[in-house]
């Protein structure tokens with residue numbers, strides 16, 4: 001069999017603590033050549049779902065670490081006839097969650113960059129160490145392919161000081177690099193640019209609110225192509241109610257849990273990151289189930305939905321004021337792209353502010369960017385599917 005070529009394509013890697021998502025795609029034609037997910041790495045029984053040009057395979061076995069996972073993925077490519085190390089791959093793009101104060105652009109990874117990412121780990125202890133393990137594992141196996149880090153915080157690097165500064169003792173904040181960084185930046189940038197393209201307008205002349213509503217969720221205010229605020233802060237915990245994260249809470253709650261409930265810092269970290277949000281309120285973080293149960297009259301699911309909506313509307317209102325004038329409100333990610341009731345309810349009753357959703361347009365299901373407001377609505381409301389892998393590959 002002659003070796004398959006994938007010239008000019010990019011391998012995008014998103015490494016989590018026990019998982020590794022990957023895609024090989026052509027950034028020019030946008031074709032996804034392969035994609036896959038390795039799960040439960042280091043947990044006894046692991047599994048890789050791999051798809052190459054529409055052909056699926058599932059491999060079960062033991063993957064002790066990320067390097068073993070990547071090695072198995074490379075073997076899967078080899079059985080597809082692709083020798084990844086010598087197939088014309090242009091680059092590897094690594095999603096890195098936290099770029100701290102140092103990184104604001106896609107960065108070619110060398111030893112200095114690698115150690116700087118390591119230095120930032122205390123700012124994102126749940127994410128950056130896993131991203132780094134992914135970088136090391138891929139670099140060990142593909143040493144000759146240029147590796148580039150794309151940071152989730154990059155788009156928000158230049159937030160205005162008033163939006164990025166916590167009202168905390170300034171010296172302490174300075175010493176520990178405590179400020180608002182913002183996350184999901186790759187998605188917010190991709191979606192806001194796509195919105196301008198969809199509307200046939202200049203990116204630099206549009207004021208937008210982007211709602212990235214997935215399992216993790218964040219909102220941004222983008223003024224003339226520049227983000228001026230976002231809901232996530234020093235970590236991806238601040239802001240909106242999420243699948244399993246609290247979003248904004250009174251920090252006094254943490255002291256209360258430590259002093260009165262006797263919980264350790266690690267217990268509280270797990271509580272607010274993994275056992276809260278929709279899951280904490282009604283036992284489930286899959287938004288489809290929350291909607292179904294709320295519709296069927298389940299009280300805890302209804303309350304979870306109401307709390308979620310209340311937070312969304314609070315920030316929409318805040319960002320309308322911050323932006324001064326608003327051209328577009330844009331929904332993206334799993335919930336934003338698929339849950340028509342969330343879109344309708346989060347903007348209900350705002351006709352006096354020039355926001356009017358068209359019920360029929362809102363009900364249409366599609367994977368294309370689309371307008372869902374009425375022609376009379378002075379602010380245009382859209383659904384624009386995100387594509388973080390494509391955005392990383394292009395960068």
Ligand code: ADP
Pocket residue numbers: 213214215216243285286287288289291333334335338339
């Ligand atoms: P992440 O990348 O943060 O894991 P996604 O952007 O994939 O998340 O979004 C996952 C969320 O989208 C889940 O809560 C899921 O229930 C929700 N979702 C997916 N499809 C639908 C749908 N048809 N209706 C409502 N929610 C949906």
